[in-house]
Amino acid sequence: KLVSREFKNEDTVLDIGGVLVGGSHLTVMAGPCAVESREQLLESARIVKEAGAQFLRGGAYKPRTSPYSFQGLEEKGLEMLAEARTVTGLKIVTEVVDIQSVPVVSAYADVLQIGARNMQNFQLLKAVGKSGMPVLLKRGIAATINEWLHAAEYVMSEGNYNVMFCERGIRTFEDYTRNTLDLSAVAALKNLSHLPVIVDPSHGTGLWKLVRPMARAAVAGGADGLMIEVHPNPAEALSDGNQSLTPKNFQEMMREVGAVAAAV
Numbered sequence: 436k437l438v439s440r441e442f443k444n445e446d447t448v449l450d451i452g453g454v455l456v457g458g459s460h461l462t463v464m465a466g467p468c469a470v471e472s473r474e475q476l477l478e479s480a481r482i483v484k485e486a487g488a489q490f491l492r493g494g495a496y497k498p499r500t501s502p503y504s505f506q507g508l509e510e511k512g513l514e515m516l517a518e519a520r521t522v523t524g525l526k527i528v529t530e531v532v533d534i535q536s537v538p539v540v541s542a543y544a545d546v547l548q549i550g551a552r553n554m555q556n557f558q559l560l561k562a563v564g565k566s567g568m569p570v571l572l573k574r575g576i577a578a579t580i581n582e583w584l585h586a587a588e589y590v591m592s593e594g595n596y597n598v599m600f601c602e603r604g605i606r607t608f609e610d611y612t613r614n615t616l617d618l619s620a621v622a623a624l625k626n627l628s629h630l631p632v633i634v635d636p637s638h639g640t641g642l643w644k645l646v647r648p649m650a651r652a653a654v655a656g657g658a659d660g661l662m663i664e665v666h667p668n669p670a671e672a673l674s675d676g677n678q679s680l681t682p683k684n685f686q687e688m689m690r691e692v693g694a695v696a697a698a699v
């Protein structure tokens with residue numbers, strides 16, 4: 436299989452407009468759960484850029500559990516992301532939730548995010564494969580590593596080798612945390628596949644207090660990068676405020692993971 440170490444032994448390093456993901460680079464993708472307003476997004480972008488991240492994250496199409504929750508600003512949100520890229524130079528990673536919006540999201544983003552809920556949406560995987568855009572493939576909420584590898588294979592089988600995995604926690608019996616962050620998946624994937632592996636301790640734990648320690652652990656365990664939710668004012672966030680870091684906590688996290696990366 437294309438995803439496997441048997442097909443390609445050396446680590447894949449993605450070049451996303453000059454930003455390298457994989458190899459010895461630690462890539463940080465950070466920003467709010469959702470794009471809420473121009474002010475909120477530009478402020479978030481300024482914060483994550485200043486702290487040293489390479490990517491701005493933020494959902495314009497939000498896959499919410501309830502249809503009555505904030506659903507995202509859609510194309511208006513994509514425009515704001517593109518403006519934030521112009522202002523800061525950050526690359527943009529944002530979720531695409533269906534086949535119809537692959538072209539519009541591709542027009543604004545640098546990386547297409549496939550959310551956990553869509554990891555086995557095979558038609559969508561084929562569509563992002565055909566788009567040729569770099570893809571961040573989140574782990575399904577109850578997906579095995581084998582199923583996740585096959586999902587990446589769907590993208591690659593369309594000729595698109597620009598794929599990275601993102602561990603974001605899985606559902607277990609534990610309900611103190613939102614999900615159970617499976618850091619063993621990082622080492623497992625690094626053994627099985629040549630593709631980069633990103634860890635998202637924000638969705639992985641659901642609790643901002645656990646994000647910094649799990650970010651440190653992810654880097655110590657061989658992750659190629661982190662995806663982190665940061666909000667200028669988490670208490671006011673329209674989604675995932677409980678797991679979002681304040682600007683100050685994010686700065687501290689960046690300092691800590693820099694030290695861990697230098698030590699391992």
Ligand code: PEP
Pocket residue numbers: 468494498549550551552573603638
């Ligand atoms: C997100 O990153 O905003 C998100 C919805 O994550 P997940 O698909 O992992 O739940």
Ligand code: MN
Pocket residue numbers: 468469638664674675
């Ligand atoms: Mn979120």
